[in-house]
Amino acid sequence: MKYIFCCLFALLLLGCSNGKQEQPSPAYTLSEEELSHLQSGDIIFRMGYGAMSLSIVSILNDSIKVSHCGIVVRGSAGLKIVHTISQSLSDADGMQECTVEEFIADSRENSIAAVRFKHADKQQIADKAIYYLDKKIPFDSYFDLIDSSAFFCSELPMRILKDEFNFDLLQGGESLMQNCKFSTFFDPQYFQVIINHHLRK
Helix, strand or coil: CHHHHHHHHHHHHHHCCCCCCCCCCCCCCCCHHHHHHCCCCCEEEECCCCHHHHHHHHHHCCCCCCCEEEEEEEECCEEEEEEEECHHHCCCCEEEEEEHHHHHHCCCCCCCEEEEECCCCHHHHHHHHHHHHHHCCCECCCCCCCCCCCECCCHHHHHHHHHHHCCCCCCCCCCHHHHCCHHHHHCCCCEEEEEEHHHHC
16 A cells, blocks of 8 residues: 555656646637636646656546646736646746646646635635745655645645635545545535536546
């Protein structure tokens, strides 16, 4: 079992690292209407390109097939995505931002989804993501959900919800593999689905 978890760590490390092993489809995008629906504090998901993203989806065996996530920030410069990536496949380690177009360009077709936390000030979520961006929090290559000095991709929104709103998304999950599942962000009791391209399939 320990070996399985170690393999999962390695796969998540690469899958959350924004690796580009295939050429993205230039036709895949969000409509203007969909873009207009995105608000600061929304959590956006994608499935990346490459074997590692496929492996993550296979190992997690989740109900939603994604391998990476970030937080939407809407400001004077337009829509940005704040997320965390390993330096192993990125120019910088940890917290960084990209345009929504860049985030989508690294997404497999019909893999984008976005949710909104129902029970909090969404701007506060975005502000905290920017705070961590400014602090240059490194990528959590150990995938330690207790240590708050570094984050892996889904740990970022989990940490913000727990620290800012006392909302523990993990809620005592029985295993690491359960805790890593992206579907925890799609519980309709707590989250509103804003975009779900998975329904196109």
